[in-house]
Amino acid sequence: MAERGASELSLPDDWPAHPDPILALNRIGSFDWDLVSGLFHMDAQAHEVFDLRPDEYDGRAESLSVRVPRPESTRLDALVAQAIKDGSENYGTYFRLRLRDGRLRWTHTQGYIRRDETGRPYRVIGIVRDATRELSEIESHRERAIRDEARRRQTDVVETATAALAHARTVDDVIEVLRDTNGLTRLGATSLVMGLVEAGRIRLVADGPDNSFVPGTRVTRIDEPYPMSEVVRTLGPRFIESPEEFAERYPVLWPHITHLDITSAAYLPLIAQARPVGAIGLLYSDRYGFSPEDRNVLVALGSSIAQSLQRAMLYEQEMDLAAGLQQAMLPRTIPSVPGCDVAVRYRAATIGGTLGRDIGGDWYDLIPLPGGRVGAVIGDVQGHDTHAAAVMGQLRIVLRAYAAEGHTPATVMARASVFLHELDTDRFATCLYAEADLTTGVVQVVRAGHIDPLVRDPDGTCRRVPVAGGLPLGLSAEFGRLDCPVSTLELDPGSTLVLCTDGLVEQPGTDLGDGVRALAATVASGPSDVRELADLLIREAEERGGEDDVALLLLRRRGLEAPRSHGRLQQHVAPGDPEALAEARHLIRAAVRAWGAGEHGDEIELVADELITNALMHTEGAAVLTLRFLTGADRRLRIEVEDSSSALPRRRDAGESGVSGRGLLLVETLADGWGVEARGGGKCVWSEFLVRGPRA
Structure with a gap:
């Protein structure tokens, strides 16, 4: 009550008052x-x-x-x-x-x-x-109301925590729910500790607040004199109702937590399927004892936590297995291919924002091919599970095998679609296969339901390259539409081919075209080094999040080491047109002289004439002759003859009296190299001659 100083003034006449x-x-x-x-x-x-x-x-x-x-x-x-x-x-x-x-x-x-x-x-x-008797009934009603309110509040906390735990997918998610200020802290607990049982020991996975960790308890044996060890051994809860009881029962632990001002504690075993998976401790600094209702609520809460924890542990085990399977299916290393720089990246999907990760069927591959060519593959199998990863691995292997056998890009894609259709799975896959000739920069692209590639030019500009496409793998075989259109683009020295899955461009609520344009802008403003650019793109994907995994392949044609074209001459030769054939021969002789390859003039003209003649004799359409002069590590003159037939040329034994069958043998003997490439619905037969004379 308020303090008043004494006074020497006289008291009132009627003081003190006399009550009735x-x-x-x-x-x-x-x-x-x-x-x-x-x-x-x-x-x-x-x-x-x-x-x-x-x-x-x-x-x-x-x-x-x-x-x-x-x-x-x-x-x-x-x-x-x-x-x-x-x-x-x-x-x-x-x-x-x-x-x-x-x-x-x-x-x-x-x-x-x-x-x-x-x-x-x-x-x-x-x-x-x-007023004791007067208020006893009021106080009784009040205490009952307080108890009822506390019980309701505790029940609400259990229901809230259980609902939140239902969405927890990983152990970290479970811990985050328990630490949430709107979760268990409503029960009044000032400190929390939780451990998991692993190989006969308890490993601490959560403790709080920050100054509550007891040194030496990060990993403890189940037979040690600690409360969590005891509840795991006995499979029963322990309720400690006073500091004196805590000090008496656990003298080893008590001196280390006296600074927390603990007045009571509850330790609960986390039991799932009749076996302990861990233990949790709730420490209080403002309560003494636990009513039967309190104990029942906490035991129910422990059961809910145990079920969520076991589900999270099983989920993480499955994800580890699936991620291991997926990593085993992806190429362990990317081969070094002369003439280009390559960077690949993979990012697993993020489900539910920053909660946990999932796997998918996205993949990439790089396939070295003969004749200075390389095959680049990007694909996405439907689904996000171990089955998708398994299908992805098988599909990657068969695509690599078909490409290595020398099939054209269209044939590689068609055979892969048939394989997936016959694999007895309900999954389909989108895929893009690009076969690049690093010598000439010609890239043949086949697209099966996948997004278009992007090309970053040496000046830094980036553009989307529209590519004719077919149905996804598996579906094209099911509907009998195996013909895949082949598109051709040229990759100049210093240009970068960007292949990715839709997880890099798709965002909820946005148009796919907007995502592709945003990706092109990022590529254009990013570094020219493919590894740094790949890191940038994946980093932005990580920050953006998303529920789809991402595969990325960047292929940059080298500008200094790769041969550079110093001219291209082209002549269209129609069947039955002797003048066009004569003009083609004249073009060859002029190019040989202009490019300083005179010492090989006869051989070059003979081989070109043979290739043109074969195209006109064994196909129904016209032939297109292209001459290129290439410089780089060496100087070469390249002859290309295109026709509309997909039938590949083959060498035959002409015999001693045969008048035909020696054409390809002649080409192989005279040229320094030759080969066949698919071009759209037809093919291109090429040959190259090393030019050792003065530079053009």
């Missing part, structure tokens, strides 16, 4: 408080209410603090001060006081404030009485 004897008969005490002198007079009945003998009280209000607890005294002081300030005539309230034996007694007081003619308060006359 009926008050004493009703066990009601009275007091007279002189605000000027600070004297606080109480009658005999008031002494009984405060459980004070007359010789124990000196007549000062502040001396009552021995019976009135500080929180109650502070509240009474504030109440009286407010009544005096507001000009009130009286006040009344219930408060608790502590009796001689330590028990708390509910007490009621009511005071009448007297003021002088100026309104200044100078005296308070009032009563005090024992």
